[in-house]
Amino acid sequence: MQLFYNPKLDYSAKQFVFPPDESKHIVRVLRKSEGDIVHITNGKGYLFEAEILEPNQKKCKARIISNRKSIPKRYKLHMVVAPTKMNDRYEWFLEKATEIGVDEITPIICDHSERKTIKLERMERVLQSAMKQSLQTVLPQINPPISCKEFLENDISTGFKFIAHCQDGEKMELKRKVIADNDATILIGPEGDFSKTEIDLAKEKSYIPISLGRNRLRTETAAIVACTTVAIINS
Incomplete structure (x- = not known):
């Protein structure tokens, strides 16, 4: 199944017109014709099944059937x-x-961060592509970058709160602290790790120091290990 994405589509929609780039892909690449079925999500949990009415390469029109x-x-x-x-x-x-x-x-900007800026629009496209590729109907929310200090000072997170860092001190393995069916917020620092000031502030805000294993991990690897751990506990 090929999944398309349009955030403006809601449950009351009867018809839908694909934008030019997707229309061209449907007609020229997928070779869909009148009567063929396509699937669309709005990224808010809904999956729409639609029948192609007009296989036009610029404005492909479809009827929502379910x-x-x-x-x-x-x-x-x-x-x-x-x-x-x-x-x-x-x-x-x-x-x-x-x-x-x-x-x-x-995305948080830390004391030891080497990169201070990100391209939010590009990252949103990455999320959309990954959602469609994995056939999911909920698009993750990505927030504008914020300093670590500002995030912690204004933190309103619910559920369990964890910070993974490499400095010495008492830490529990994440897999021993996560409890199924509970929300979790996990902080992962930059290549240079969190500063002591940031770690202390996180502790003041009730963040629990955790370990992700014996090996020292890159930022992106640590983040994926954390995601996987929480997903396994909740499976």
Whole structure:
């Protein structure tokens, strides 16, 4: 099944016109014709089944014949992850986290961050592509980048809150602290790790220091290990 995405589509829609790029892909690449069935999601949990009425390469028109809403997960996972020095590594994290099942992502700029800016629109496209490729109907939310200090000072997270860091001190393995069906927010620092000031502030805000294993991991690897751990506990 090939999945298309349009955030403006709602459950009351009767017809739908694909934008030019998708119309061309449907007609020329997928070779769909009148009467063929395609699937669309609005990224809000709905899956629409549509029948092609006019296979036009510029304005492919379809009739919505059914829709259903997916059953929501019993927990939400918010990954708060510092941008990596190389953009492609952060995009890899976004892609894999979407496939695994992340709900929200916040890029944080830390004291030791080498990269201070990100291209939010490009990252949104990565999330959309990963959602469609993995045939999911909920698009993860990605927030504008924010400093670690500002995120923590304004934190309103619910559920369990964890910070993964490499400094000495008492830490529990994440897999021993996560409890199924509970929301979780996990902070992952940059290549240079969180500063002591950031770790202390996180602790003040009730973040629990955790370990992701014996080996020292890259930022994007640590984030994926955390996502996978939470998904396995909730499987």
